[in-house]
Amino acid sequence: MVTPTVDRRERERGPDLVAGTSLAALGLYVAAQAVTMPRPAGWHSAPGLLPFLLGSWLTAMSAVLLVGSVKRGGGAQLRRAVRQIRQDVTVRADRVWRMAFMLAGVAVYVYLLLPRLYFEIATFVYLATTMRVLWRREPLKIALVAGGVAVALTLLFSRFLRTLLPGAGSWL
Amino acid sequence: MTLDLSQIVQPMTLLTMATGVVFGLLWGAMPGLSTSMAMALLVGISAKFSFPLAIAFLVGVFTGSTSGGEMSAVLIGIPGTPDAVPLAIEGYPLTRRGEGGRALGLAYVASFLGGWVGIALLVMFAPVIIGFALELGSWEMALLGLWGVAIAGNLTSGERPLKGWISGCLGLLVAMVGREVIYGYGRFTFNSAELADGIDYIPLLIGLFGLAEILRVFLTHESIHVQSQVRRIIPDWGLIARYWKAAIRGSVIGALIGAIPGAGGNVATYVSYDVARRTAPPDERAKFGQGSYEAIVAAEVADNANIGGALLPTLTLGIPGSAGAAAFMAALNLQGVRVGPLINQDHPGLLPYIYGVLVLSNFVMYGAALLLVRPVVRLFSLPREVLMPIIAVVCVLGAFGLNLSMFDVSVMFVFGIMGLVLQRAGFPLAPMVLGAILGSMVDENLRRALVLFEHQPMALFGRPFGLALLTLILFTLYDGIYRAGRVPDGYGTT
Amino acid sequence: MRSWDWWGKVSRRAFLRLTAAAASTLLLPLKALAQWPERTIFMVVGYAAGGGTDIIMRGISKPMERLLGRPINVTNREGSVAALATDFIWKRPVDGHWWLGTSNYNKFLRVQGLHQTTPWKDWQFYKIASTIAAWAVKPDSPYRTFADVIEAARRRPGQVKVSNSGIGGIWHEATLMVEKFSDVKFQSIPYTGGAPATLAGLRGEVDVVASGVHEQIEHLRAGNLRNLAVFTAEPLAVGGAGSLPPVVSYVSRLKDFAPFGGSLTLGLRRDIDLEILTTIDRHLRQAVSDPEFTQMLDRQVLFKALKTGREADREAAATEAVTAWLFWEQKLETARVNPADLGIPRPEEFERWWPPRGYRPLW
Structure with missing residues (x-):
C-alpha cells in the first residue's frame, strides 16, 4: 500500500531470489513442453508457438529479476528475510x-x-x-x-x- | 437481443439498479472488500437475472462500490477499498480536526463530478474506437492484446514494471492451459479432463481478488473497533469550485487511466493524487498528508471517472479496462453478448442502455451515499472475524455457480493462495487477470496473422496500425525499463 | 469443554439428517422423472455468441422455456468446432438438465480426434433448422464471379485466402468440396465462428468469405459484401439481396451434395430417461411453430427442418460418413483418425450399412 517506495527494491530482494528461481524454472519447463507440441501445418500456426514465446520471455524476465537480486546480495538478504519471517511468526x-x-x-x-x-x-x-x-x-x-x-x-x-x-x- | 432506453425507466430496472448502488456502497464501506471483489462475486448471480436487469445491477454495484470506500477512509482512516487510500491519508486528519463531515461531503461531490467525466469520455469515444477497431486485423488484435498486458504491467507495479510484466506473462500462460481454438490440441492438460476445458477467468478473479484478499486482511490488519461521531455530511459545492483545476485534471487522468487495460481505480487515484501533489502551490502542498481538500478532490474525481473510462475498451474492443470491468465483461458474456467492435450491430441499443444506467446510477450513488452515512458507520464495527468467513463462503458460491463445477472452486482456491504469495512478493495481480482474459485472443490472432502473411512476412511491418501498436509496445517496455532505472518517485502498489 | 457441547449436538443432528439424505438418494431415480425439469436447464452452445448456432439455440430456448415452465440458461463455450462444449456436456449429470447446442450432429469431431462419443449411439440429436453455405467478397474485389475465384486458385495454388468458422468446420467442409471437385487448392484461414469469419472478409483480411447465407445476409443487404455463390442447385431468392447464384453452375459435380449447409442440432445424452427425451421432442414440435421463432428464421434466412428420433440418428450417421471420408481423403491437417478404424462406412456403402449392428432406435 502506501509504503515509501525507496526501500522497496531492498525489501523485495529476498523474495525476488525465490521468485526469480522458481519462475525461471517454470518458464523453461513451459518452453520445453511447447517444443514437443505438434505442428500440423508449420511452426507459424502451431499450438506451441505462443507458449514457447511466453516461456522464453518468462525465463528471460525471471533471470533479470534473479540477477538483480543476487547482485544486490539477495542471498544474504534471503537469509535475513527467513530470520525475519521466523521473528514475524513469533511476534505476529x-x-x-x-x-x-x-x-x-x-x-x-x-x-x-x-x-x-x-x-x-x-x-x-x-x-x-x-x-x-x-x-x-x-x-x-x-x-x-x-x-x-x-x-x-x-x-x-x-x-x-x-x-x-x-x-x-x-x-x- | 434488443434494448432501448425506455427499459431504463421501468420500475424494476430502477429498483435493481438502486439495489446495486446501495449494495455497492455498503460493500465498499467495509474494509477489505473491494470493487473488483464485488464484481467478480456477482457475475454468476447476475447470470440468473434477465438481460436488462443484470446490466442495471452490475453497473449499480460498480458505481456504488467505487464510492463505498470513501466513508471508512474519511471517518476512521481505514480505506474501504484500495482506491480510497489517498483519501484515507488526506481525509482522516480532517476528521480528527472535526472537519470529517465536510471532507466526506466533498469526496462525494468529487465522485459525482468524476462520474460524469468518465461517462462523457465513454459516450464520445466509443463510436470512434469502434470505427477504428473494425479496421484492425488479426495481427493488430494480437498486438493490441499484448500491449494491454504490457501497459497494465507498467502501471500497476510502481517502479518495478518487470514484476508487472511477469504477472501478465503468468496470466497469459494460464490462458494457454486447455484445448486451443484452432486445432483443438490440449496444451498443459496433464491428462486431466477438467484442465482440457481450460481455466475460466472468473474463478481466477475471485481467487486473486476475493480469497487472497480475505487471507491478507487477517495477515496485515489488527481488528478495528472504532466509533466515529459525525453529525452532518455537508456537500459543499462552493468548496469544489475553488479546486476546479484539480477537479478537471483529476477526472481526465482518472478516465484515461481507466481506458488503459487493467489499470483500475486504485492506479487512477494514486496517479491523480501524485500529480496534484506535484503541481499544487507551495502552501497547499504543505497541507498534503495533513488533510488537503484539493488532494481529496483530485483523488476522488479520478476514482469515479475511472468507471466510464474502464468500460470504454471493455465494450468496444473486448479488452477490460480494469478488474471490475473484466467481471462486467464476463457477465455480458454469460448473457450472450460478445463485446467488441460489432456490439452495435449485434446488440443494437445496448450501448445507449448502458450509458443511461450509468447516468442514473451516478445520481442514485450521490443521493444514497449522503443518506446512508449514519447507518453505514455502524458497519465499521462489524467484526471481520464474522464478515470474512461469510465472504469466503460467497467466494466458493461465486466460483461454483458459473459452471456448477467444483473444479472451478479448486481454481479459485489455488489462485487465492497464489495471489497472496505473489502479492507478498511484490507482484501486482491485475496484469495476471488481464493476461488470463486476453491469452486465447492473442494466441488465436497471432497464429492466424502468421498464416495470413506466410508468403509475405515483411508485409506485417508495413501495416500502419500494426506498426503503431508495435511502436507502442516497444515504447511501453522502454518506458518501464527506463523508469525502473531511475530513483523512484511514483505511486505505490496494491 | 462446556462450550463444545452445543456443537456436538448439532453434529449429531447433522448426522441424522445425513442418514436421511442418504436414504432419499437411493429413492431418487424413482421420483426424478415426475419432477423433471426440476430446476434451471443449462444449454451450452459450442459456438460464439451471435453465430448461426447461437441464434437458433437462443431462439428456440424462449418458447421451450414457456412450454417447460423452467428457465433455460444459455451460455457459450466456443472453440474446436464445439468439441469443448460437447466434452463439457458429456461430463454433466445424466438428468436432462444439460443440453448441448451444436451443429451438424457433431459429425466433425471423431475423425479429427476431438471427441470419442458416437453421434447416433451416445447422443440423441434434435435437428431444429438448417443453413446454406455461401461465398462472398468485398464489393470492390477483383473476383466478379465464383469462376474467377476458382481460376485464381488454379493460377496461384494455396494463395487465395478463404475464411471459415474453424478448421474442419462446416464452411471449411464446403470449401474443401469445391477444392475436391474443381481440383484446386485454397489457403483456408480459420476463425472461431461464422460471424468473425464474415467480419474478416469485410475488413479485407481474406479474399473470400466462406460462411452461411444467414451470417452474410445483413452485409449483403447493406452492400458491404457481394455474394458469389450459394451451395444450392437452383438460384436462391433472398429478400433484400436479390437472387444468389448456385455453386453448381460453376462446379457441376457438386449437384449431388446440394443443398449443402449446416444443421443446427440440439444434443442430449442418449442414456437420459427416455420419457424426458420424448417430452423434449413433443415440446420442440410445438416450439418450432412459435410465431416469433418462425419470424426470426425468415429474417435470418434459416430454414426450419425438424428431425428427431431415428430420422436424426440416420442423418447423423450419413453426414458423418461423407465428412469423415472427405476430410481423410483430402488430407486435412487435422484429420487424425482413419474413418475405417472408427467403423465409419464410405458414403457409397452407407445405404447397405444402415442400420448397423448395435443400433437401438429410441423412437
Missing part, C-alpha cells in the same frame, strides 16, 4: 495463525464438508467453527449468526436465484 504469531486457520478452514469446507454434507449444514459447520475460533463469542450468538447466514445463503441461491448449490444437496 496471532495474525499468521489466524490467516493459516482461515485458509485451512476454507480447504476443509471445500474438500471435506461440502462433498459429504448438505450445503446448509456444511456451511453452518464451517462458519460456526471458524467464528468460534476467531471471534470467541458465546456459542449461542455464534450459532445464531452462522445458522442465519447459512439459511439465508441457501434460500437466496436455491429459491431466489434458482441455481444449484455446491455440496451433497440441500433441504431448503
Whole structure:
C-alpha cells in the first residue's frame, strides 16, 4: 500500500531470489513442453508457438529479476528475510495463525464438508467453527449468526436465484 | 437481443439498479472488500437475472462500490477499498480536526463530478474506437492484446514494471492451459479432463481478488473497533469550485487511466493524487498528508471517472479496462453478448442502455451515499472475524455457480493462495487477470496473422496500425525499463 | 469443554439428517422423472455468441422455456468446432438438465480426434433448422464471379485466402468440396465462428468469405459484401439481396451434395430417461411453430427442418460418413483418425450399412 517506495527494491530482494528461481524454472519447463507440441501445418500456426514465446520471455524476465537480486546480495538478504519471517511468526504469531486457520478452514469446507454434507449444514459447520475460533463469542450468538447466514445463503441461491448449490444437496 | 432506453425507466430496472448502488456502497464501506471483489462475486448471480436487469445491477454495484470506500477512509482512516487510500491519508486528519463531515461531503461531490467525466469520455469515444477497431486485423488484435498486458504491467507495479510484466506473462500462460481454438490440441492438460476445458477467468478473479484478499486482511490488519461521531455530511459545492483545476485534471487522468487495460481505480487515484501533489502551490502542498481538500478532490474525481473510462475498451474492443470491468465483461458474456467492435450491430441499443444506467446510477450513488452515512458507520464495527468467513463462503458460491463445477472452486482456491504469495512478493495481480482474459485472443490472432502473411512476412511491418501498436509496445517496455532505472518517485502498489 | 457441547449436538443432528439424505438418494431415480425439469436447464452452445448456432439455440430456448415452465440458461463455450462444449456436456449429470447446442450432429469431431462419443449411439440429436453455405467478397474485389475465384486458385495454388468458422468446420467442409471437385487448392484461414469469419472478409483480411447465407445476409443487404455463390442447385431468392447464384453452375459435380449447409442440432445424452427425451421432442414440435421463432428464421434466412428420433440418428450417421471420408481423403491437417478404424462406412456403402449392428432406435 502506501509504503515509501525507496526501500522497496531492498525489501523485495529476498523474495525476488525465490521468485526469480522458481519462475525461471517454470518458464523453461513451459518452453520445453511447447517444443514437443505438434505442428500440423508449420511452426507459424502451431499450438506451441505462443507458449514457447511466453516461456522464453518468462525465463528471460525471471533471470533479470534473479540477477538483480543476487547482485544486490539477495542471498544474504534471503537469509535475513527467513530470520525475519521466523521473528514475524513469533511476534505476529496471532495474525499468521489466524490467516493459516482461515485458509485451512476454507480447504476443509471445500474438500471435506461440502462433498459429504448438505450445503446448509456444511456451511453452518464451517462458519460456526471458524467464528468460534476467531471471534470467541458465546456459542449461542455464534450459532445464531452462522445458522442465519447459512439459511439465508441457501434460500437466496436455491429459491431466489434458482441455481444449484455446491455440496451433497440441500433441504431448503 | 434488443434494448432501448425506455427499459431504463421501468420500475424494476430502477429498483435493481438502486439495489446495486446501495449494495455497492455498503460493500465498499467495509474494509477489505473491494470493487473488483464485488464484481467478480456477482457475475454468476447476475447470470440468473434477465438481460436488462443484470446490466442495471452490475453497473449499480460498480458505481456504488467505487464510492463505498470513501466513508471508512474519511471517518476512521481505514480505506474501504484500495482506491480510497489517498483519501484515507488526506481525509482522516480532517476528521480528527472535526472537519470529517465536510471532507466526506466533498469526496462525494468529487465522485459525482468524476462520474460524469468518465461517462462523457465513454459516450464520445466509443463510436470512434469502434470505427477504428473494425479496421484492425488479426495481427493488430494480437498486438493490441499484448500491449494491454504490457501497459497494465507498467502501471500497476510502481517502479518495478518487470514484476508487472511477469504477472501478465503468468496470466497469459494460464490462458494457454486447455484445448486451443484452432486445432483443438490440449496444451498443459496433464491428462486431466477438467484442465482440457481450460481455466475460466472468473474463478481466477475471485481467487486473486476475493480469497487472497480475505487471507491478507487477517495477515496485515489488527481488528478495528472504532466509533466515529459525525453529525452532518455537508456537500459543499462552493468548496469544489475553488479546486476546479484539480477537479478537471483529476477526472481526465482518472478516465484515461481507466481506458488503459487493467489499470483500475486504485492506479487512477494514486496517479491523480501524485500529480496534484506535484503541481499544487507551495502552501497547499504543505497541507498534503495533513488533510488537503484539493488532494481529496483530485483523488476522488479520478476514482469515479475511472468507471466510464474502464468500460470504454471493455465494450468496444473486448479488452477490460480494469478488474471490475473484466467481471462486467464476463457477465455480458454469460448473457450472450460478445463485446467488441460489432456490439452495435449485434446488440443494437445496448450501448445507449448502458450509458443511461450509468447516468442514473451516478445520481442514485450521490443521493444514497449522503443518506446512508449514519447507518453505514455502524458497519465499521462489524467484526471481520464474522464478515470474512461469510465472504469466503460467497467466494466458493461465486466460483461454483458459473459452471456448477467444483473444479472451478479448486481454481479459485489455488489462485487465492497464489495471489497472496505473489502479492507478498511484490507482484501486482491485475496484469495476471488481464493476461488470463486476453491469452486465447492473442494466441488465436497471432497464429492466424502468421498464416495470413506466410508468403509475405515483411508485409506485417508495413501495416500502419500494426506498426503503431508495435511502436507502442516497444515504447511501453522502454518506458518501464527506463523508469525502473531511475530513483523512484511514483505511486505505490496494491 | 462446556462450550463444545452445543456443537456436538448439532453434529449429531447433522448426522441424522445425513442418514436421511442418504436414504432419499437411493429413492431418487424413482421420483426424478415426475419432477423433471426440476430446476434451471443449462444449454451450452459450442459456438460464439451471435453465430448461426447461437441464434437458433437462443431462439428456440424462449418458447421451450414457456412450454417447460423452467428457465433455460444459455451460455457459450466456443472453440474446436464445439468439441469443448460437447466434452463439457458429456461430463454433466445424466438428468436432462444439460443440453448441448451444436451443429451438424457433431459429425466433425471423431475423425479429427476431438471427441470419442458416437453421434447416433451416445447422443440423441434434435435437428431444429438448417443453413446454406455461401461465398462472398468485398464489393470492390477483383473476383466478379465464383469462376474467377476458382481460376485464381488454379493460377496461384494455396494463395487465395478463404475464411471459415474453424478448421474442419462446416464452411471449411464446403470449401474443401469445391477444392475436391474443381481440383484446386485454397489457403483456408480459420476463425472461431461464422460471424468473425464474415467480419474478416469485410475488413479485407481474406479474399473470400466462406460462411452461411444467414451470417452474410445483413452485409449483403447493406452492400458491404457481394455474394458469389450459394451451395444450392437452383438460384436462391433472398429478400433484400436479390437472387444468389448456385455453386453448381460453376462446379457441376457438386449437384449431388446440394443443398449443402449446416444443421443446427440440439444434443442430449442418449442414456437420459427416455420419457424426458420424448417430452423434449413433443415440446420442440410445438416450439418450432412459435410465431416469433418462425419470424426470426425468415429474417435470418434459416430454414426450419425438424428431425428427431431415428430420422436424426440416420442423418447423423450419413453426414458423418461423407465428412469423415472427405476430410481423410483430402488430407486435412487435422484429420487424425482413419474413418475405417472408427467403423465409419464410405458414403457409397452407407445405404447397405444402415442400420448397423448395435443400433437401438429410441423412437
